Amino acid sequence: MALEHDYFGLIEEQPGGGLYWSESVEVGDQYVDLSMSVPRGEGVSDEDLDIAAALLQALEGLDLRAREDMLSAVDDRESDVSVFVVQAVEEYGDGIEDLFVDHSGDLDVDLIRSLVLTRVAVHPSASSDTEAFVDLEFALDPDSSDLALLVSLSRSVTPVSITIVE
Template sequence: MMIEHDFFGAIETDESGGLYWSESVEVGDQNVDVSLSAPGGENLSPDALDTAAGVISSLEGLDIRAREAMLSDVDDRNSDVTQFIEQTLEEVGDDLVDMLVDHSGDNDVDIIRSLQLIRVGIAPHQAGESAPFASFEFAFDPDNSDLALVVYLSIRGESVGIELLS
């Protein structure tokens, strides 16, 4: 079975009725893997796919919001953002300066600005105010490190969590 949508076109469904769509989307000067998925049996609101399409159309602005959420966690020494920065500094060592895209003198800020958005996942069935509607996965050196930070945004584009992946 398949669902048709103006933005996504034909969205495949699996045997349980789950939806899945994926594509590479240009965000700024890089390609980002974007996927949409919803498990079978979940009721999607009529506007959920339209909202998901809006997320994809607004990736650059939402990327900025996700980075702002990371910056707000920098002062919390126990946060996943701080742990990510500390582990990144250990991994790259003296090569850090050459890898930064901006040099403000504040390593924490410069690392967050230098992160690459590598993947965005959209869960249109997660439409609650504090539910993770979209996940933005960032990496500093994705070719040489498994470290990543995932920022979860609500349907309103507000941060509802940040997770360190290693």
């Protein structure tokens, strides 16, 4: 069963079931891969798709929100954000500052500001504030490293989790 939506257009059912849509868009001076998926057997309403579309159309604000959540997690030295910073410093050594877009003198802040948003995945069938409605993947240098952070936000754009992706 295919669905039609103003933003997503025709959303086709996948061979194994479920719905999937993807596109690459330019945000600022970079391309970001967008996707939307609904697993087989899970329903999705027009309202769910409208919320997903609104989030994708407001990517810059969503990006800013995710970075604020990462900065909030830096104070917890056990958090995945802190572990990510340590791993990035180990991987790039003294050359890490060459990747920074801003040099405030605060390593954590400069690193988070310099992360590149590479992928955004929306899950419109997620209905509670404990489920990831949108995942944003960030990398410091996506062309040379697989190290990334995944920020998951709920339908109401509250943090669900921040995890390292390797």
